[in-house]
Amino acid sequence: MLDKTDQKIIEELTNNGRMTMKELGEKVHLTGQAASSRVARLEDEGILEGYTIKVNKQKIGYSVHCFINIYTRNIHHQPYLSFLDLESEYVLNNYKISGDGCYLLECRFPSNKELDAFLVQLNVHVNYKLSIVINQS
Amino acid sequence: MLDKTDQKIIEELTNNGRMTMKELGEKVHLTGQAASSRVARLEDEGILEGYTIKVNKQKIGYSVHCFINIYTRNIHHQPYLSFLDLESEYVLNNYKISGDGCYLLECRFPSNKELDAFLVQLNVHVNYKLSIVINQS
DNA sequence: GGATAATGCTTGATAAGTGAAAGGAAATGG
DNA sequence: CCATTTCCTTTCACTTATCAAGCATTATCC
Structure with missing residues (x-):
């Protein structure tokens, strides 16, 4: 091919x-x-899906990068998924995964303030475990 | 700015x-x-770091996408980091994180065969917990 | 085996985009 | 009030992209 x-x-x-x-x-x-x-x-052929840019997220004020393990309490995931749509400004990726948890959510926030507000709302729908990115090698 | x-x-x-x-x-x-x-x-200003493309990795034969939580047994991380350099074909990102584990490693493999071989070698340096991406929403 | 078609390349003409220079309008500061 | 700076537009020479045509190689079929 x-x-x-x-x-x-x-x-x-x-x-x-x-x-x-x-x-x-x-x-x-x-x-x-x-x-x-x-x-x-x-x-x-759909192999080359598009063109994009690499942006320095820190320089534009999104300095808090984190991964959040999601543990759904309910068999219905839709409320959680709908919530992500609303908060899409912060969401980079939402992976459905095997292993620990149901989803792995990747986000970026301007500061811990927005992260905190996000987590409060997130907790309405699911439980979570937070990992903050310290560095990327 | x-x-x-x-x-x-x-x-x-x-x-x-x-x-x-x-x-x-x-x-x-x-x-x-x-x-x-x-x-x-x-x-x-370094805000726009570069131009790139979005490639459909499945179509070019890298269909196994996973996240691996890394737990270092040793205070020296260099052997692990050097290993990643050698296996860079499969490594998408290596994040140093807070929370559970020391690193979150994102990889892609053509099949479980390569994943398995990778894990065997990985286990020489660190302990890990594997999550396979089922879907991306 | 030879005609036919298909694929992938090159060439050349035309249309479109880029980059540098010159100039103008609005904001800033003495 | 004038000088300076910043950011934009216009113009023009130059580069690049696009389209169609033509050619070579390879595959296909009777």
């Missing part, structure tokens, strides 16, 4: 998603047009 | 990091050149 050239394209675009097709072509030994049509194919 | 326009720019580029500056300008009611110079400033 993916040949060496496709893999290289994915690698290059992961490092710089805004590189010109001409530049990308040079990296993978193709013309810009050929590179462009391969990228279009990767998009059509 | 960031005005409304900057925030909108970040939002738009998060949704489509490859949009043209002209297009971005229209979204935020500026000319392409003005948008471009704001983006350049965001890059200089």
